[in-house]
Amino acid sequence: MIKIAIDAMGGDSAPHAEVQGAVQAAQEFDVGIVLVGIEERIREELKKYRTQGLPIDVVHASEIITMNEPVSTAVRKKKDSSMRIAAKLVRDGRAAGVVSAGNTGACMAVTKLVVGSLSAVDRPALAAILPTAKARPTILVDVGANVDCKPNHLLQFAMMGEIFSRTILGNLRPRVGLLSIGEEDTKGNELTKEVFGLLKTAPLDFVGNVEGRDVFKGDTDVIVCDGFIGNVALKVGEGLTEMIMLLLKKDLSSYLSSQLGALLSRKAYQSFKARVDYSEYGGALLLGIKGVAIICHGRSTAKAIKNAVRVAREYCVKRVNEKIEDGIKGLNLMQHKPPQRILIN
C-alpha cells in the first residue's frame, strides 16, 4: 500500500484540516497515511473521528515552521520540524510522498534538500493547477521555485508539465504554450525567444506564445514560464479574484433588499468559489523531485488535503517520475546528438 506523509502542523488551521483530510483520504482511497507533527495534538485531534482499522500512523516532530518564517531559518535551524521529518520519511522510503499546507518557500527548500531531485532534472519546478473557462484546468509551471531561469530549465518544465497533464489530468495530447507578451513567434524577452526555439523542436505539441490574457481561457493545457513571472501571474490572479468578489458583493447588495442581496451574493460567491477552487487537486506540485510533494494553500480545507493525498497517490501509481526521467533524458539526447558527419572525398 502506498503511504503518504502529511505535515500535520502546516496550514492555518493545523492540525484540524490535516487530520480530518487524512481520515477522509484513508477511508476513501487505498492509501496509508503518516501524520507528522506534535504527537499529542495530533492524537487529540484523531480522537474526534472513527479511525479504528484505518492505516494511519503518527510520527512525532517537535518543531513547527511558521508561515512568515524566512526560508533560511526554517531550513537551517528547525531540524525537527514537521515538514522536515515528513520529507525524511520520503527520503528513507517510509513514505512515497508528502503533503503540506505550510510555508511554500520553506516546503520547497526543505523537500529539495532532504528528498533531492530526479537525476535527469536540473531544477524542480512548482506547478499550479489553474481553473479555466473550459472544463479542464491549465498547468502553469514554474510558479516560484526558480527565478532567473536558463532556456533549458523552461524546456524541462514543459516536459514535466506535459507528462503531468497527460498522466494525471488525462489529456491525451496536451497543448504546451510559452507565456509571453505577444502571440507572434518573435515576441518576448531574451529568455522566451530562446525557449521558443527549443520548444519548437521538442517532442511536444507546442502551440507557441500565449499571452497573459489567455492563461484562463483553457485553450492551452500547459503553460511554461520563469518562476518569477509565474508567481506574479498566479498572485495577481488570486488578488484580483478577491477584489472582484468583494466589489460584486457590495454591488449586488446595493440594489437588492438587504436579505435577498446577502443570500444571492453568498450563493454567487460560493458557486463561483467552487468553480475556481484549487482544492480539487489539493495544491501545487513540486515536479522533478524524488517521490512527490504537494504544497497546499495555507487556508486548505480537509477536502483539499484529502484530494492532495489522492493526487500524490495517483502520481506514484502511475509512475510519473519514471516518465519524467525518460522524457527529460530524451530531450537531453536530442540536444546533445553529435552533428551530422560530413564526408569529404
Place this chain on the structure above:
Amino acid sequence: MIKIAIDAMGGDSAPHAEVQGAVQAAQEFDVGIVLVGIEERIREELKKYRTQGLPIDVVHASEIITMNEPVSTAVRKKKDSSMRIAAKLVRDGRAAGVVSAGNTGACMAVTKLVVGSLSAVDRPALAAILPTAKARPTILVDVGANVDCKPNHLLQFAMMGEIFSRTILGNLRPRVGLLSIGEEDTKGNELTKEVFGLLKTAPLDFVGNVEGRDVFKGDTDVIVCDGFIGNVALKVGEGLTEMIMLLLKKDLSSYLSSQLGALLSRKAYQSFKARVDYSEYGGALLLGIKGVAIICHGRSTAKAIKNAVRVAREYCVKRVNEKIEDGIKGLNLMQHKPPQRILIN
C-alpha cells in the same frame, strides 16, 4: 489653447468613438482637437454633431495601421498612417500630445521614433492606471514598452510614475513599490534585487517589495516592474476579469428565474464593469517622451477618448515633462556623485 491630436482611425469602432469623444472634449474642456485620418470619413462623422465654433481641425492621413499588423511593418511601410501623422503634429509643435486607440505596440514605436524621448530619460515606459479595492487607482509601470530592463531603467520608471501620480492623480506623497515575489527585502530575481537597492536611496517614498496579490489592493500608488512582467500581470488581470464575469453570469442565471437572473447579472456586470473601467483616465500613458501620448484600449468608448484628452491636456498644463526631466536629472546626480574624499594627515 492646448491642442491634442487624436488618431481618428485607431480603435475598433473608429472613427465613431474618436470623433464623438473629440466633440465632447472640445465642448467640456478648454482644449483644441486635431482629428487625424481619412478626411472624408472624419467629416462625415463630424456632421452628426453640432461642431460650430468648436476648436476642431481635421488633418488628412491616407493610411491606417490595423490591430494585428506587425509593428515593424507599421513603422517602416506606412509613412502616411493616421498614427504617424498625429505623432508628426506633436513633433512639429502643432499639437501638444496625441491620443490613439490603435495598435499599442505600433503606437509606442511610432511615437518614440517620431516624437522622441525626453533628454534625461533612457527609455520611455508605458504606465497603466489600474482600479483597486480603494478609492484611488494604482499606476503599474512598465506594462510593455521595454523588456530585459536594466536596474536604472526601473529606477527611472519609478520616478516618472511617482511624478504622474503626484501631479495628475493628486497623491501628495505617492507610495512606490517594486513588483516582486515576496515581501522581504531579499526576495526577487537578479533585476529586482538590484533595483531594490537603488530605490531605497532614491528620493521617493519607497515601500519595498509588493507581491502580485497586492497589486489591486490599493495600498501602493506606483508599482514598478520590467515591461515583460507588467504586461503579463496586466493581461492576466484582463483575462481573469472576463472569465469571472462569464462564470458569474452563468451561475447567477442558473438559480434564478431566467428573466430575473438575466436582469441581475446584467446589473451586476454593468455595475462591476463601471468600477474596473479604464475609461476614466482614457488609457495607458507613454511616460518619458516629448509631449504626451495616451494609448487607449481598442474597444474605447467616446467617454474614454474624451477622458484621455482631458488627461493629456492636464499633463501639459501641469508641466509633467519638466518635472520628469528635473526628477531624473536629480537621480542621475545622486548616482554619479563623487565618493566622499577622505583626508589623510
